Amino acid sequence: MTDLLLKTLSDGVLTLTLGNGRAHALSHRLINALHTAITQAARDPQTRVIVIEGPGHIFCAGHDLKEIARHRADPDHGRAYLTALFEDCATLMLAITHCRTPTIAMVDGIATAAGLQLVAACDLAYASDRATFCLPGVNNGGFCTTPAVAVSRAIGRKHLMDLLLTGQTRDAAWALRAGLVNEVLPANTLRDHVFSTAHTLAGRNPGPIADGKTCTIAHLDQDLATAYAMATTTMIGHFMDPGRLEHERKSRFTDL
The missing domain is CATH 3.90.226.10 (2-enoyl-CoA Hydratase; Chain A, domain 1)
Incomplete structure (x- = not known):
């Protein structure tokens, strides 16, 4: 302090x-x-x-x-x-x-x-x-x-x-x-x-939030096609993120 x-x-x-x-x-x-x-x-x-x-x-x-x-x-x-x-x-x-x-x-x-x-x-x-x-x-x-x-x-x-x-x-x-x-x-x-x-x-999965925020800030100044290309690559990473996979695994057990 x-x-x-x-x-x-x-x-x-x-x-x-x-x-x-x-x-x-x-x-x-x-x-x-x-x-x-x-x-x-x-x-x-x-x-x-x-x-x-x-x-x-x-x-x-x-x-x-x-x-x-x-x-x-x-x-x-x-x-x-x-x-x-x-x-x-x-x-x-x-x-x-x-x-x-x-x-x-x-x-x-x-x-x-x-x-x-x-x-x-x-x-x-x-x-x-x-x-x-x-x-x-x-x-x-x-x-x-x-x-x-x-x-x-x-x-x-x-x-x-x-x-x-x-x-x-x-x-x-x-x-x-x-x-x-x-x-x-x-x-x-x-x-x-x-x-x-x-x-x-x-309390949310930090990896996709960090990557998603970084990508969003970066693509705001890009043309639409470039923005979609950047976002697509990042989005794939979201779905492969270990934290997301673990969250989905736990959710499936919760829903049983």
Whole structure:
């Protein structure tokens, strides 16, 4: 446990709880800590599902603007720092997207800028009815260009441009309509629902899930014929998977 990231593994579900103050800002250290945790979890056979949460009123407020301002004040160092920061953040988001272990974002507060990018990078996202979502770069004289990469893969162009060009905060109902989240739940039931879903996933055969997720992410950018060729090869592996064969064998005995 550190002040940046709390890791808890229970029955195959790894919970990564963001720290770094009440805003859970993505400092460079937190980005690297998250990346290390995701990479290690993907290699750990005991980890079947990853849940990312930012407890309290703020899920994640995006990049640590105070840290950025401090480094940017040095003209000789500022650009190098920003380059390393955003490259490492992109590497983290890619690691989440390509992680063979299913990832779930649990959002019970504000998800803004890179915090929304983190939500969009996960496979599944569940929000409470008090959660809010924002890409506020234009309000600060900038533009949320890198967060838009993950968000653009989750929602349509019109909804994306609404977030980017207005900079306005949108509620959980809007996020559900836009496709940013899978479900919106009362705040007092969010946690139970997320972990019930996570434990259900953790109880399933991990091999085909890992291979299937990897194949699906890979074929999204391919033409239809290539996508079917990739999926067919992977599907054959699903049916030959030892875990599936064992599951089917047990099911036959159960049905007798």
